[in-house]
Amino acid sequence: MTEQTFAKIIANELAVQPNQVAAAMALFAEGATVPFIARYRKEVTAGLEDHQLRDIETRLAYLTSLEERKQTILSSIAAQQKLTPELEADILACASKTLLEDLYRPFKPVRNSKATKAKEAGLEPLALALLADPNLNPEEQAQAFVNSEKDIDSTATALSGAQDILVEHFAQAAGLVAQLRERLWREGVVMSTQIKDAVDEGEKFKDYYAYQEAISKIPSHRALALFRGEAAAILRLKLELPDQQDYAVHPYVEQMRAFYQLRITNTPCESLLMQALQQAWRLKLAKSLETELFSRLREQAEQTAIEVFAHNLKDLLLAAPAGAKVTLALDPGYRTGVKLAVVDQTGKFLHQEVIYPHVPQQQWQQSKAILAKLIKQYQVELVSIGNGTASRETDQLVAETLKEFGLTSTQKAMVSEAGASVYSASSLAQQEFPNLDVTIRGAVSIARRLQDPLAELVKIDPKAIGVGQYQHDVNQIALAQALQATVEDCVNSVGVDLNTASSALLGYVSGLSPTLANNIVAWRDANGRFNQRKQLRLVPRLGPKAFEQAAGFLRIRDGEDPLDQSAVHPESYSIVTKMAARLGVKVADLIGQPTLIKQLKLNEFVADTIGMPTLMDIVAELEKPGRDPRPSFVTARFDESITELKDLAPGLVLEGVVTNVTHFGAFVDVGVHQDGLVHISHLADQFVSDPHQVIKAGQVVKVTVLDVEVARKRISLSMKSNPTLSSAGLAASATQNKVERKTADQKTAKPTPNNNGFGTLADKFAALKR
Template sequence: MISVTDLINYDITDTDLAKQVAEHLTIGVKQTTATLELLRDGATVPFISRYRKEMTGGLDEVQIHDVQVTARHIKDLTDRKKTVLKAIATQQKLTATLQAAIITAATLQDVEDLYLPYKQKKRTKAMIARENGLQPLADFVLTHLSEEIPTEAYINDALADAAAVLAGLHEIIAEQIGEKAIYRQWLRERMQRDGFLTVTVKRDGEEKDAQGVYAQYYDYSESLKSLQMNTFRILAVNRGEKDGVLSVKIDFSEERMRHFIQIKERNGQGDSGEGYQVLLSAIDDAYKRFIQPAVARELRQELTVLAQGQAIKVFGDNLYHLLMQAPLKNKIVMGFDPGFRTGSKLAIIDANGRFLKKEVIYPHKPASEKQRQEAAKRFQSLIHEFDVALVAIGNGTASRESQEFVANNLPSGVQYSIVNEAGASVYSASEEARSEFPQLHVEERSAISIGRRIQDPLAELIKIDPKSVGVGQYQHDLNTKMLDEQVGQVVEKAVNQVGVNLNTASTPLLTHIAGLNTTLAQNIVDYRDNNGVFTSRIDLKKIPRLGPKAYEQAAGFLRILDGKNILDNTDIHPESYAAAKKLLDLADITAQQLATAPANERLTRYDNQMTANQLGIGIETLHDIVGSLKKPGRDGRSEMVGALLKSDVLHIEDLQPGMKLQGTVRNVVDFGAFVDLGVKHDGLVHISRLVKRRVKHPSEIVSVGDIVNVWVVEVDQKRQRIGLTMIAPEEKV
């Protein structure tokens, strides 16, 4: 046996870690080595992705994050192995074979399987039987199956008769079989391949499911292999089980498992004798009591983790596209928060997002005819007074009626758009909203938020908990920690890809910039309030507690629109300013000539390896500098889809099969996409109706915020359901 002092020094070096990460992610060892070194040095994912491409071989944000997460998992696995090895060695039960098995285990589950027999557990019947001296008898029986069991020799004060001896013997053998890693691993592999998830409705399930939400799962079965491709069903079944409607189990042939254990435990012995009958009984009990329930729980958990991971990814993709919708620049907007009894709240927002005026009108019943006429006059008056170009209508209560009111009273040349107002009330009641607009009511702040959402979705949505914005599926059933990590990653990616205006960005927005935290973000805002606008990125070095590392990480993502140096309005990092200026000199381009066709043509000619060598920079950095100089001030969102602008109104009663419409994708889920047509309830384009070919996931075809052409397939006015297709009728086969 191996003692604690004799344990090998099992750990993982930085070199081995980089190799394992590279193998797991199928990327180069040099890439993982450089990435891990940068992360250990305090570099952020956005900074590494944007400004250290030569070192990482051009890994993007997702790949760098994967390196980070994979390395953490490998370290966690290593730490667990060390803990398990020490625990078993302390019991003086660690053999060389067991040590090798633990060290080479590929997964945490494999380690736990090997550790199970040595794990401290509650007092069991098998433990009591061992204390009563029956372990030697169990060892004898397992090696002499065909012989009679000498029960008489083991009768004592604790074991009154042969029946008590046999009962204790049964417990020891059943527990030993149930704790062997080989059986759990064998069953796990075959259940994953051949098992079925079987779902039935509970006796009182239909009464609890009055709306029939889970009706399709009342008598349902699907292979575990197939479920890995349809993970949204796992979450639906889990919720139905939690709600007390559904009963769920995993089915697998017990005979196959029993036969496998029998062969292993017989170890070449015959299949008859008293000992053999005890073994058969113990195998049956071990399978039903220990092996099958444990493996079934593990597989259910694995399926749930898989489903949650997919749902979190879908949520992240949807959130990213929502945040990255193109802003509506240089337009005065009216935010319109619909309401019936309490009226509709209006807010005028100037082209820079500054709140100008509020108003409450009563355009809908139960308001009187006089109030409704006055609402129309006041609405039109505000549009003329402030030269409003667009009305942004929230899609909540009274949205359809408000669309009709707006469309009927819009002056010529003015348009409206439907804005997803999910989470607007969360922001309106927040401390930040109260601080920004202390004199306004919650509903009035909501109208401002709706208006700003169409002007700059990223800057406005960043103020609220992203889980409140209504994109994704089953997000309230997901692992909170995993979801928060994904949200943080997506928000960080979006904010840093776009960059922020250093002279207008709010504290919450600045908090998501690489290298900054809440304290530094607030210090920047305080400095701006006390000293006026920033005129140079260098001024950031004057910010209290913003040291060299934070400056390095953040500077390239903070923009100054009208500063002393035009490079401050690009995503060129200050560390590359000298190279950028030298490039402009080589190309004979002045700052005033930037973004013109002749200047861009000259810059293209210098975008080559020879120039990179001449400037002393890598080719990837040169590509980025050239791209930034061609379009100073760009934020990456100009290429994204903006809002769908309208001037008419549509009702669900107007919809007819075959009708062609245009709508905005509001949500993408595993089974399709929901499209806002402006008729209160979104229509569903099932995954089979996105394109003619088969796709694995709707996100291959559409994203949140996309403006798409659809055709009406069916309309169920009673259930308020609209079926749509994106396959044009003439394309059908």
């Protein structure tokens, strides 16, 4: 299959033009990356977007692999001297690996099968004769094949061998197998039962102990849950037809008989041929098709799960940065204390400390004094609090400190700790902070991910960030590839500061390998900051191709060339110079001047090497150079009266942060160390088909508690404006009012604090009575 054929196939699948696909394929062959092509080669591909280019990459890899498999199969069949022109044409025309394997099925070498032994004994002519003419007498025909030297000592043995050959024959026709496969996909029902005496801790799979659902309609999350239960030896899965009556003849056996056009009713061979058909279905096809369709279900479920993971990761990486501000991070803990780390505006580590405000030490007042001292000493603007163990108590500690010491200019925020421990023990963390304890490294990560989530989270294996759905159950290679692509797209869409970026961040820039990223940092350490993009050419092993691919995504703040802080590619600097000259100003005077820029007539700058799409991108960048596509920074305000699961009750309205979006809804952190689920049916007042259309990871939302299962640690939430509560929820409205009154009283009262700052037992009792 030629590249032109590949281009036509992919173009038809993706609803684009073949010349667009061919152009993208040519650029890939030259070593161009998806971000570079999508941003700087729009004229060449007629404006293909990054997700289309990713799809072209994926399909091209599949078709290439398919072509390689075809050649392997053709060689195998040819070696058997069974390759006909018609079969070769069918194989070359195959558009999927499944159909290709169907064609190869009759020619796959099978060792020691009953049919193989029967053929070796010379019984194939008998089988073919009975199949060709069912009116023949089987016993009479078999008599000629009795041969003690070949261990065929009777007609019964001969007929048994012939039947084995027919069983294999009936199970091998490519067209039949394809028909049965698709029919079973349409009609099949997955049956799940609990394995006897299987121990299901926490009853994780209770919903699937006696479960059935059409295989073609099972959503991703349920399919993966079923496969996980099977892998854990808790569930047994089977694929059945919906009607479990005892068939006189199985409907799929009837389809097989019709496919082979067998008119065998009331013939001498009816019993033998029907038994062969039934055995072909029961012994050969039923189980193999069940395996194939379970594989299809798993692949589809995994693909959906990977897409969900990638989408969530993108939302998290592109979350709003708090900005370049001095930040104090708190990594909460009880017995081991709360680890503190102060970093400056650029994320440089300044100071570490450990305080013990919680049990068993309960040094509440001393901890507040230390916090206030650090905030004042380093002029801390942000306090970043990890959301793990003791996070709500630590959040209260910080709130009291800011209020008590009048630190009104300092802002606090709760930050996800996911992956911080992975980073702190990594080789990269050891290189960055060789003299710091791993716990302090984790605190530094918590501080930096508030300043700039993208720059910090790229240092962590995406799978450790915790925004996936059954992430450990899916194809790990496919998952890694999808997440790698997602991180690349995010990093390049934002751009990277060449003088402050870590090697981990630089490694995701278009055209830069980890080696080149390390070389850039090494050059920077040895020679000082980069003042011009063209200095990248001085970095060892960074050649012209890598420079072309990377330069536009690397930013230099306050450099010698004002265009170096923008997304304008160096190859287009001459165009900007011409634009400035046309207006009679310097390039520096053109940047950030929309009124002046609008005077340009872009069609005057169109040339063979540059078209209108690129010119429009240049103008947009000149108007707002180095613009950040990420949203403005906001934080959630957790209800201070709600700290544990038992504090929740149906009807409570809370503010929270979306931690994960799945195919069936979204998980929201409301500050009780257990995320609640907003089912897809409760994400909005209107119907929602895809949760990602209305919500994303990191978003601050208002939710209503629908139900709480303390024993199973499950919280049901709603984002509807007026959700319908259960009877328990309606009865709980009084509880909500009490909590609100209690909170209001606590805000106006002046309790006498004890050594942990929560007030005396008498104060609490009095507040509850009020």
